[in-house]
Amino acid sequence: xxxxxxxxxxxxxxxxxxxxxxxxxxxxxxxxxxxxxxxxxxxxxxxxxxxxxxxxxxxxxxxxxxxxxxxxxxxxxxxxxxxxxxxxxxxxxxxxxxxxxxxxxxxxxxxxxxxxxxxxxxxxxxxxxxxxxxxxxxxxxxxxxxxxxxxxxxxxxxxxxxxxxxxxxxxxxxxxxxxxxxxxxxxxxxxxxxxxxxxxxxxxxxxxxxxxxxxxxxxxxxxxxxxxxxxxxxxxxxxxxxxxxxxxxxxxxxxxxxxxxxxxxxxxxxxxxxxxxxxxxxxxxxxxxxxxxxxxxxxxxxxxxxxxxxxxxxxxxxxxxxxxxxxxxxxxxxxxxxxxxxxxxxxxxxxxxxxxxxxxxxxxxxxxxxxxxxxxxxxxxxxxxxxxxxxxxxxxxxxxxxxxxxxxxxxxxxxxxxxxxxxxxxxxxxxxxxxxxxxxxx
Amino acid sequence: xxxxxxxxxxxxxxxxxxxxxxxxxxxxxxxxxxxxxxxxxxxxxxxxxxxxxxxxxxxxxxxxxxxxxxxxxxxxxxxxxxxxxxxxxxxxxxxxxxxxxxxxxxxxxxxxxxxxxxxxxxxxxxxxxxxxxxxxxxxxxxxxxxxxxxxxxxxxxxxxxxxxxxxxxxxxxxxxxxxxxxxxxxxxxxxxxxxxxxxxxxxxxxxxxxxxxxxxxxxxxxxxxxxxxxxxxxxxxxxxxxxxxxxxxxxxxxxxxxxxxxxxxxxxxxxxxxxxxxxxxxxxxxxxxxxxxxxxxxxxxxxxxxxxxxxxxxxxxxxxxxxxxxxxxxxxxxxxxxxxxxxxxxxxxxxxxxxxxxxxxxxxxxxxxxxxxxxxxxxxxxxxxxxxxxxxxxxxxxxxxxxxxxxxxxxxxxxxxxxxxxxxxxxxxxxxxxxxxxxxxxxxxxxxxxxxxxxxxxxxxxxxxxxxxxxxxxxxxx
Numbered sequence: 001x002x003x004x005x006x007x008x009x010x011x012x013x014x015x016x017x018x019x020x021x022x023x024x025x026x027x028x029x030x031x032x033x034x035x036x037x038x039x040x041x042x043x044x045x046x047x048x049x050x051x052x053x054x055x056x057x058x059x060x061x062x063x064x065x066x067x068x069x070x071x072x073x074x075x076x077x078x079x080x081x082x083x084x085x086x087x088x089x090x091x092x093x094x095x096x097x098x099x100x101x102x103x104x105x106x107x108x109x110x111x112x113x114x115x116x117x118x119x120x121x122x123x124x125x126x127x128x129x130x131x132x133x134x135x136x137x138x139x140x141x142x143x144x145x146x147x148x149x150x151x152x153x154x155x156x157x158x159x160x161x162x163x164x165x166x167x168x169x170x171x172x173x174x175x176x177x178x179x180x181x182x183x184x185x186x187x188x189x190x191x192x193x194x195x196x197x198x199x200x201x202x203x204x205x206x207x208x209x210x211x212x213x214x215x216x217x218x219x220x221x222x223x224x225x226x227x228x229x230x231x232x233x234x235x236x237x238x239x240x241x242x243x244x245x246x247x248x249x250x251x252x253x254x255x256x257x258x259x260x261x262x263x264x265x266x267x268x269x270x271x272x273x274x275x276x277x278x279x280x281x282x283x284x285x286x287x288x289x290x291x292x293x294x295x296x297x298x299x300x301x302x303x304x305x306x307x308x309x310x311x312x313x314x315x316x317x318x319x320x321x322x323x324x325x326x327x328x329x330x331x332x333x334x335x336x337x338x339x340x341x342x343x344x345x346x347x348x349x350x351x352x353x354x355x356x357x358x359x360x361x362x363x364x365x366x367x368x369x370x371x372x373x374x375x376x377x378x379x380x381x382x383x384x385x386x387x388x389x390x391x392x393x394x395x396x397x398x399x400x401x402x403x404x405x406x407x408x409x410x411x412x413x414x415x416x417x418x419x420x421x422x423x424x425x426x427x428x429x430x431x432x433x434x435x436x437x438x439x440x441x442x
Numbered sequence: 443x444x445x446x447x448x449x450x451x452x453x454x455x456x457x458x459x460x461x462x463x464x465x466x467x468x469x470x471x472x473x474x475x476x477x478x479x480x481x482x483x484x485x486x487x488x489x490x491x492x493x494x495x496x497x498x499x500x501x502x503x504x505x506x507x508x509x510x511x512x513x514x515x516x517x518x519x520x521x522x523x524x525x526x527x528x529x530x531x532x533x534x535x536x537x538x539x540x541x542x543x544x545x546x547x548x549x550x551x552x553x554x555x556x557x558x559x560x561x562x563x564x565x566x567x568x569x570x571x572x573x574x575x576x577x578x579x580x581x582x583x584x585x586x587x588x589x590x591x592x593x594x595x596x597x598x599x600x601x602x603x604x605x606x607x608x609x610x611x612x613x614x615x616x617x618x619x620x621x622x623x624x625x626x627x628x629x630x631x632x633x634x635x636x637x638x639x640x641x642x643x644x645x646x647x648x649x650x651x652x653x654x655x656x657x658x659x660x661x662x663x664x665x666x667x668x669x670x671x672x673x674x675x676x677x678x679x680x681x682x683x684x685x686x687x688x689x690x691x692x693x694x695x696x697x698x699x700x701x702x703x704x705x706x707x708x709x710x711x712x713x714x715x716x717x718x719x720x721x722x723x724x725x726x727x728x729x730x731x732x733x734x735x736x737x738x739x740x741x742x743x744x745x746x747x748x749x750x751x752x753x754x755x756x757x758x759x760x761x762x763x764x765x766x767x768x769x770x771x772x773x774x775x776x777x778x779x780x781x782x783x784x785x786x787x788x789x790x791x792x793x794x795x796x797x798x799x800x801x802x803x804x805x806x807x808x809x810x811x812x813x814x815x816x817x818x819x820x821x822x823x824x825x826x827x828x829x830x831x832x833x834x835x836x837x838x839x840x841x842x843x844x845x846x847x848x849x850x851x852x853x854x855x856x857x858x859x860x861x862x863x864x865x866x867x868x869x870x871x872x873x874x875x876x877x878x879x880x881x882x883x884x885x886x887x888x889x890x891x892x893x894x895x896x897x898x899x900x901x902x903x904x905x906x907x908x909x910x911x912x913x914x915x916x917x918x919x920x
Binding site (some may be wrong): 039058355356359363365366369371374376377380381382 | 520614819820832834835836837838839840841842843844845846847848849850852853854855856857858859860861862863864885
C-alpha cells in the first residue's frame with residue numbers, strides 16, 4: 001500500500017496563527033460570554049498541540065500536504081464590504097457576512113418569527129441562546145482527519161449563521177447565508193448552525209465567495225441537527241478565489257425518521273478540503289449526501305466522507321460527481337460504517353469522475369466497514385471520459401462538438417442537481433455552474 | 443429452539459478445529475540437523491547462509507535486507523493492530539533435516555513421508571501434476587519434475603539450488619519484481635528466505651499440466667519464509683499451484699513468503715493458491731508479477747485458513763496489451779481475519795486488468811478487501827474492472843472494503859463496484875420446504891455465491907473448496 005508522493009508535509013504547526021494572533025482575536029471577542037472564551041482557549045491549545053497531517057495518515061492519503069502551509073495568513077482586514085449572492089432566489093431570510101463580520105440580517109416575516117423561528121448571527125446567539133449553542137455547536141466528533149483545522153476554526157470563529165426551527169414549524173422558502181472574503185492573506189472562519197426540532201422543515205443555502213482574486217484562507221464548518229421527523233435541505237456553493245486554501249467541515253446528525261439532504265458545489269480555491277460526516281442515530285433516518293465538483297487549472301479538491309449507521313433501519317445515499325479539466329486533481333475518500341446492531345441498513349455510495357483532460361488525476365477510495373449482516377450496502381466508483389457513443393449520437397444529429405460536450409457534461413451533473421426539491425434553487429445553481437463552466441469546455 | 447441455540451454456541455466456541463483443518467492438524471516430533479535457534483539477528487542470517495553454502499552476493503543481500511527489516515515500522519497505520527502480537531524474538535527462523543530434496547518418495551524420511559501421504563500429495567502427483575515440490579519447514583523434502591517436462595528445458599527447483607546452479611537465469615530477476623524494501627515482511631523474507639520454487643519455462647514451451655508446491659509447517663514457533671520466482675520466457679505458458687497446512691499450536695506461527703512472477707512477451711502464468719493454514723498462523727505474503735507485452739498473469743487466490751492473512755497479489759502491466767487478473771475467494775471464520783485484495787499497476791498503453799473478489803464472513807470472522815488500481819499519466823486505452831462481493835452469514839460477522847483507484851488522463855475506463863449482502867431468507871425457506879436442512883440450504887447458497895469463481899479452479903481444487911465450505915457452514919446458521 002505504498003505510493004510515491006513527492007511533496008513533504010509542512011513542519012510549521014501554527015503558521016500565521018500564533019499565540020499573539022490568538023490573543024489579538026480574543027481581545028476582539030471580549031464581549032462574548034466566559035464559557036465561549038474558555039472553549040476557544042481549549043480549542044486553540046488543541047490546535048497548537050496537534051501535529052500537521054503527515055504522509056502516513058490514512059485520512060490524508062493522496063492529499064497534497066505541502067499545500068497546507070498556514071504561513072502568511074492572518075486576521076481579516078476590518079473593511080467589510082457588503083456582497084450579494086450571484087443568483088436570485090426567493091428567500092425567507094438572508095444573512096450576510098464579509099470577512100467574518102455580519103453586514104446584514106434581513107429578518108424573516110413576523111409570521112415565522114411569531115412561531116419561534118430564529119435566524120440570527122452566531123455572536124448574538126451566544127448571548128440569547130447559549131444552551132442551544134452549548135448543545136449543538138461543533139458537538140460531534142472529528143473523525144475524518146482534520147481535528148487540527150477544526151480546532152483552528154473553533155479558536156478563531158468570529159461569527160456565523162444561527163438557524164433554529166421549533167417543533168412542527170415549516171419554513172417554506174430557503175434561508176440564504178452569504179460569506180464573502182476580501183484582501184490578500186485574509187482568513188475567515190464561516191460557520192452555519194442549523195437546528196431543526198422534531199417534525200420541522202427548513203432549507204438553507206450557504207454561499208462562499210471572494211470579492212477579489214487574491215490568496216485567502218477559509219476554514220468553515222457547519223452543523224446540522226435534524227430532530228425526529230425533521231426535514232432539512234442544505235446546499236452550499238463554494239466559490240473562493242482560485243488562489244485560496246479552503247477547509248469545510250460538515251456534520252449532520254439524523255434522528256428518528258428525519259431526512260437531511262446536503263449538496264455541496266465545489267468551484268473555487270486552489271486547494272479545497274471538504275469533510276462530511278453523517279450520523280444516522282435512530283431508526284428511519286435518511287441522509288442524502290450530494291456533491292458536484294468542477295476542477296480546473298491545477299486545483300486539488302479533496303473530499304472525505306463518512307456515513308455512520310448507528311441504529312437499525314437507517315438509510316444513506318451518497319453521490320459525488322467530479323468533472324476534471326486541465327491539470328486538476330480530485331480525491332474522494334468515502335467510508336460507510338455499519339455498527340453491529342444497525343440491521344436493515346440501506347447504504348449507498350457512488351463516486352463518478354468525468355475525465356476531461358489527459359493531465360487530470362482522480363483518486364477514489366470508496367470504503368465499507370460492515371458489522372451487521374442484514375444490510376444492503378453497495379458502492380461504486382468510476383473514472384472515464386465522455387462516452388464516445390453518446391458523443392457520436394449527438395454529432396450525428398448535427399450538434400457541434402462543443403455543444404455536444406456541453407450537453408453531456410451538464411447531463412452528468414443533472415443527475416445530482418435534479419435531486420434538489422426546490423425548482424428555483426435547482427435552476428439558479430445550474431445557471432450559475434453554466435456561466436462558470438462554459439468558458440472551460442473545449 | 444433451545445437445542446439449536448446450544449449447537450450454535452458450541453459452534454461459536456470452537457467452530458474450526460475438527461472440521462476443516464482436521465486433515466492438517468497433526469504433527470510428528472522431529473529432530474532437526476540444522477536449527478538457527480530462536481530469535482533473529484545477524485548471526486541467524488550468517489547461519490542460514492553458511493548452511494546453504496551461498497555465494498557472497500546472496501549473503502550480502504540477506505544482511506542488507508535484515509537492516510531494512512529492523513528499520514521499517516509495522517504498517518499498523520493502515521493495517522490491523524493484531525500484527526503487534528507477532529513476537530519476532532520467539533520465532534525459529536530455520537529448521538531442516540538436510541538440504542538436498544529427495545527425488546523419489548521412497549527416499550523421503552518416514553515421518554515426513556507420512557505427513558505428505560496423509561495430505562494426499564503423492565497421490566495428486568500421480569494423478570494430474572507435471573511436478574511436485576514438498577517443503578517441510580525450511581527446506582524441500584521432496585522435489586520431482588516429470589521427465590517429459592524436464593526435457594522441454596523447464597527448470598523447477600528450490601531457491602538455494604536454483605541460485606547456485608542457474609544464476610545466469612535467476613539472478614537477473616531475483617528481488618527485482620518485489621524489491622527488498624517493498625514492505626517490512628518482504629524485507630524479513632529477503633533476510634531469511636529458504637525453500638520455495640524457482641521455475642524457468644523456456645521460449646514457446648507450454649507446460650500442459652500444473653506444477654505444484656506444497657508447504658508444510660511442522661514445528662512450533664516456526665517461521666516459514668519460502669521464496670518463489672517464476673520466469674516464463676516469450677510465448678511460454680505455465681500453471682502453478684500451491685497448497686499449505688500446519689498443525690494447530692497454541693502459539694503463533696509465522697508464514698511470510700515472497701512470490702515474484704515474470705511473464706515475458708506473450709507468456710501466460712496462472713498461479714493458484716489454496717491457503718488452509720491452521721488458525722494460529724500469521725500469513726503475511728507479498729506476491730507480484732510483471733507482465734510484458736501481450737503477456738497475461740492470473741492470480742487465483744483462495745484463503746480459508748490462518749489467523750491473519752495479509753496478501754494483495756499484484757500485477758505490474760509493463761508491456762502494451764498486457765493483461766492482469768486476480769480472482770480471490772476468502773472465507774473468514776471465528777477468530778480469523780482475511781485481509782486480502784489486489785494491486786493492478788498499469789504502466790503501458792492498452793493494458794487491461796480485472797479483479798473479482800468474493801468473501802464470506804462467518805461467526806465473528808472478518809473479511810477485508812484492500813485494492814490498488816493505478817493508471818499513470820499519458821497512457822491510453824487502459825481498462826480496469828473490479829468487483830467485490832461480500833456475504834455476511836451471522837449478525838456479528840464483519841466485512842470491510844478499502845479500494846484506492848488513481849486514474850490520470852481521459853483515455854481510460856475504470857470501474858469499481860462492491861456489494862454486501864446476506865443469504866436470502868427466502869432462498870433458505872424455499873430449500874427447507876423441499877426437505878433440505880437449514881445447514882444444507884446455507885451451504886448450497888454459499889456455494890452458489892462463489893460458484894462462478896470456484897469453477898475457474900482445477901477440478902480437484904474446486905471439489906475440495908466446495909467440501910471445505912460445506913464443512914465450515916455446518917452449524918453456522920444464525
